[in-house]
Every structure is written in C-alpha cells, then in structure tokens.
Amino acid sequence: MNIKNVYILEDRSILYINGDDAKDFLQNLISNDINKVSEVDSCFASLLTPQGKFLYEFIIIKHKSGYLLDCEKYQADGLFNQLSLYKLRSKVEILNLSNEFVVAAFSNEKFLKFDDAKDQAGFTIKYREDPILLDPRNKQLGARLIINLEKLYLSLKKLDLHDSNVNEYYSLSHKLGIVPKDLNKLQNKLFGIECNFEELNGIDFKKGCYVGQENTARIKLKNKLSKRLMPIKIIEGKLNKGEGIFNNENEIGKVLIDNDYPFALIKYLDENFDEKVNFKTKEATITVKKPYWIN
Structure with a gap:
C-alpha cells in the first residue's frame, strides 16, 4: 500500500x-x-x-x-x-x-x-x-x-x-489469501477452522465453550484438518460456484466464491495438489496458491 x-x-x-x-x-x-x-x-x-x-x-x-x-x-x-x-x-x-x-x-x-x-x-x-x-x-x-x-x-x-480505488485493497487481500468479500457464499459450506481462522488469529483453543467449539477442537486435536480455503487465480475461462477443481481426473477442491476475488476449498494435503500445476474446472483453467502463512 x-x-x-x-x-x-x-x-x-x-x-x-x-x-x-x-x-x-x-x-x-x-x-x-x-x-x-x-x-x-x-x-x-x-x-x-x-x-x-x-x-x-x-x-x-x-x-x-x-x-x-x-x-x-x-x-x-x-x-x-x-x-x-x-x-x-x-x-x-x-x-x-x-x-x-x-x-x-x-x-x-x-x-x-x-x-x-x-x-x-x-x-x-x-x-x-x-x-x-x-x-x-x-x-x-x-x-x-x-x-x-x-x-x-x-x-x-x-x-x-x-x-x-478500493479494488487495490481487495486485490491485496485476495493475494494474501484473506477473503475480502462475498462471505455469504461460505456459510454452512465449510468448518470455521477450514477458513484458516487459527492462522488469522480468530480461534482461541484455550478459552471455554462457545458455539461450535466441540467440533472445532476435535478437528484440531485429532489432526483432521485436510482441507483449507485458498485463493484462485483464473488463467482463462469462467468459474461457477460449487463446481469441482481437478488435476487430470482427480478432484482436489471445490469453488466456493466465483466472483472477482475467487476462493476454493482445497484438499491441500492430497498428493494430487501441487501449487506448480494448472488445474481445471468445467469451463476454466486456474492456479491455486497456498498463502505463505499456512504451514
């Protein structure tokens, strides 16, 4: 900035x-x-x-x-x-x-x-x-x-x-891997911990009970976190909300936000997920970049 x-x-x-x-x-x-x-x-x-x-x-x-x-x-x-x-x-x-x-x-x-x-x-x-x-x-x-x-x-x-121009701010947020807008498209589609809230300082695992705490803690403690929300970059074509993302025939994620600053829920530990390759949806070729602050 x-x-x-x-x-x-x-x-x-x-x-x-x-x-x-x-x-x-x-x-x-x-x-x-x-x-x-x-x-x-x-x-x-x-x-x-x-x-x-x-x-x-x-x-x-x-x-x-x-x-x-x-x-x-x-x-x-x-x-x-x-x-x-x-x-x-x-x-x-x-x-x-x-x-x-x-x-x-x-x-x-x-x-x-x-x-x-x-x-x-x-x-x-x-x-x-x-x-x-x-x-x-x-x-x-x-x-x-x-x-x-x-x-x-x-x-x-x-x-x-x-x-x-506010789009400069949105672009920075998207590049960092932090959703700038269209949050309604995420509701009930993924767990809060899959939104990277731990890394974004949004979850405290030491506090007492809160709504949704039991499953959030279980995913964390049992190391069950296998999918994360990540930003998409469109190389060509058009995205559609809810469609699968593929590496050849292997599905590695799903588009959740399909507008100007798109995001997808990605199986980031899957052997078919590789940041260096281009992925396909029904009508688009895309890349997926894991934010630098995710281990």
Missing part, C-alpha cells in the same frame, strides 16, 4: 454490543477470547453453527462501554438477527450503526507514524475519539479507522490520506 492511500470500505457495516452482560454474552458465542479485547487491543473472531460450520466473521473493537463489530455489509443483518436470537434475557443491547459509521483502511507504514503505535496485529490507538487498529488478521492488510461518516473526509484530509 502507498503510505498516502486510503480505501473507503463501503462494503463493511458496524454493529454495537453494549450492556451489563455484553462481555459474557460475546464470550459464550464467539470463537476467540473476548478478554483479549481492550482499549489497546482488538481481535478477529467468528460465529459458527453448533456443528462448527462457518456463519459470520468480524473484527471486535472496544468502544466506550461496549464493543464494535466490524463485519461485511451483506452479513450484517444476518449477524444482527443471529445475535438477537442468543440474547434471551441477557442485559445486552445490539445496535446496527451502519448508517452512522464507516470503515477506512490504510497502510501499516502510515499507522506506525502515529504516536504510541506498535507494529503488532490488533494493536489499537485512538485518533481523537475514533479507534484505529492494525488489522488483527494480518499486519500486511494495514490499519482500519472506524469513524463517524460526518467526520470522515475532514479527518482524512488532516491525516493527509487520499481516497483510492
């Missing part, structure tokens, strides 16, 4: 969880440990099905007496409804602040220019009253500013940041 570029992530939404029971409420649901979240630390987490399948992912930021959840816009209503189902008698208020707040991303290099900033994933500072955090998934994704829409452009001007 250029140090002066900023990307307005209009495809993101902000939920706010507040109330006396907010901390315990989230701790009982999410795949990460809410105790990691403080005024100077934010975290990445997910909400899974009871079977451990992926439903929603989000970044959690401490804000005033509650927590901001930075999630994909197309998942916001579903996440709001799912959290509301679990609310029951908890003293929790769940608000959708998407019309008030916006998320902007800029470089790690720019983040480190701020006073007290640390080169540490999830590290959080305040610009006036607004949180700025180094992406807790991967520092190479840069920093995120969560700010009231009315203050956005004045603040960007004062910070000497210039609005840039």
Whole structure:
C-alpha cells in the first residue's frame, strides 16, 4: 500500500454490543477470547453453527462501554438477527450503526507514524475519539479507522490520506489469501477452522465453550484438518460456484466464491495438489496458491 492511500470500505457495516452482560454474552458465542479485547487491543473472531460450520466473521473493537463489530455489509443483518436470537434475557443491547459509521483502511507504514503505535496485529490507538487498529488478521492488510461518516473526509484530509480505488485493497487481500468479500457464499459450506481462522488469529483453543467449539477442537486435536480455503487465480475461462477443481481426473477442491476475488476449498494435503500445476474446472483453467502463512 502507498503510505498516502486510503480505501473507503463501503462494503463493511458496524454493529454495537453494549450492556451489563455484553462481555459474557460475546464470550459464550464467539470463537476467540473476548478478554483479549481492550482499549489497546482488538481481535478477529467468528460465529459458527453448533456443528462448527462457518456463519459470520468480524473484527471486535472496544468502544466506550461496549464493543464494535466490524463485519461485511451483506452479513450484517444476518449477524444482527443471529445475535438477537442468543440474547434471551441477557442485559445486552445490539445496535446496527451502519448508517452512522464507516470503515477506512490504510497502510501499516502510515499507522506506525502515529504516536504510541506498535507494529503488532490488533494493536489499537485512538485518533481523537475514533479507534484505529492494525488489522488483527494480518499486519500486511494495514490499519482500519472506524469513524463517524460526518467526520470522515475532514479527518482524512488532516491525516493527509487520499481516497483510492478500493479494488487495490481487495486485490491485496485476495493475494494474501484473506477473503475480502462475498462471505455469504461460505456459510454452512465449510468448518470455521477450514477458513484458516487459527492462522488469522480468530480461534482461541484455550478459552471455554462457545458455539461450535466441540467440533472445532476435535478437528484440531485429532489432526483432521485436510482441507483449507485458498485463493484462485483464473488463467482463462469462467468459474461457477460449487463446481469441482481437478488435476487430470482427480478432484482436489471445490469453488466456493466465483466472483472477482475467487476462493476454493482445497484438499491441500492430497498428493494430487501441487501449487506448480494448472488445474481445471468445467469451463476454466486456474492456479491455486497456498498463502505463505499456512504451514
């Protein structure tokens, strides 16, 4: 990223969880440990099905007496409804602040220019009253500013940041192997641990129970993780969601996201998976690259 570029992530939404029971409420649901979240630390987490399948992912930021959840816009209503189902008698208020707040991303290099900033994933500072955090998934994704829409452009001007083409940010995320959008296409299609949430700092295996914890822990402890979500690069042709990916006659994966920044669930330990070869789908020739941060 250029140090002066900023990307307005209009495809993101902000939920706010507040109330006396907010901390315990989230701790009982999410795949990460809410105790990691403080005024100077934010975290990445997910909400899974009871079977451990992926439903929603989000970044959690401490804000005033509650927590901001930075999630994909197309998942916001579903996440709001799912959290509301679990609310029951908890003293929790769940608000959708998407019309008030916006998320902007800029470089790690720019983040480190701020006073007290640390080169540490999830590290959080305040610009006036607004949180700025180094992406807790991967520092190479840069920093995120969560700010009231009315203050956005004045603040960007004062910070000497210039609005840039958001597709540059999406392309970087895809290249790093981190899904930038179309998360709804993953729902119930794979286990959360197959989304690489452990490597993206989104699962805590030492915390207590949460929704989907049993299967997640079993896959980890019994070394049953044989498939992972990985980015696809199209050489020629067209992808279709749900179709198989083949090395000759051997299926090594399945397309899950088929749009501009495609991803597939890949049998990465299969002897027929080789990053150096081209694979075939029904109408396309592709390559699959294992992210550098996966062993």
